[in-house]
Amino acid sequence: MWTVEALKEWHDFYVLVGTAGATLLGLLFIAVSLGAGYLTKESQSATRTFMSPVVIHFTSVFFLSALALFPSHQAKFLAVLVGATALIGAIISTYITIQVVRTDMTNYLQDYLAYGLLPGVGYLVLLVAAVSIYLQKDFGLNALAAALLLLAIANIRNAWDLTLTMVLRHQRND
Numbered sequence: 001m002w003t004v005e006a007l008k009e010w011h012d013f014y015v016l017v018g019t020a021g022a023t024l025l026g027l028l029f030i031a032v033s034l035g036a037g038y039l040t041k042e043s044q045s046a047t048r049t050f051m052s053p054v055v056i057h058f059t060s061v062f063f064l065s066a067l068a069l070f071p072s073h074q075a076k077f078l079a080v081l082v083g084a085t086a087l088i089g090a091i092i093s094t095y096i097t098i099q100v101v102r103t104d105m106t107n108y109l110q111d112y113l114a115y116g117l118l119p120g121v122g123y124l125v126l127l128v129a130a131v132s133i134y135l136q137k138d139f140g141l142n143a144l145a146a147a148l149l150l151l152a153i154a155n156i157r158n159a160w161d162l163t164l165t166m167v168l169r170h171q172r173n174d
Contacts (some may be wrong), residue, residue: 057154
């Protein structure tokens with residue numbers, strides 16, 4: 001049975017994952033500002049396809065981690081917020097998956113998985129977590145943690161990929 005006490009046992013996990021999500025989001029903003037020449041009219045499509053989702057996914061990790069740290073919870077309220085985040089993220093991930101597969105900017109299976117499919121799976125697991133938390137099943141907390149880790153790890157890879165792309169593009173322009 002799901003209880004507020006069960007969620008408190010996850011406190012350190014959510015502090016760690018939420019801090020990592022917020023920090024990585026901040027570092028991504030720094031990387032983008034240093035590579036400001038990359039953000040041109042010609043690269044708008046690439047920015048929307050590759051960069052914006054990473055920002056959204058890191059924000060989701062931070063938001064849900066912070067939400068899990070609220071001092072008191074009602075299972076149904078937490079489930080609704082997790083579920084809403086999951087639905088929005090799943091819609092965005094579906095759209096991005098289609099964009100990544102359609103674009104000629106990448107032909108790498110790793111990019112198809114990391115930018116599109118893996119975040120989509122993460123949001124589907126978040127949806128499972130939301131339903132489980134709503135039904136007050138302990139599994140929901142494990143699913144929530146797994147989804148946040150999947151989103152964080154996939155987007156660490158994506159942030160690194162974006163940073164390398166900006167550096168390589170900058171070197172070609174010199």
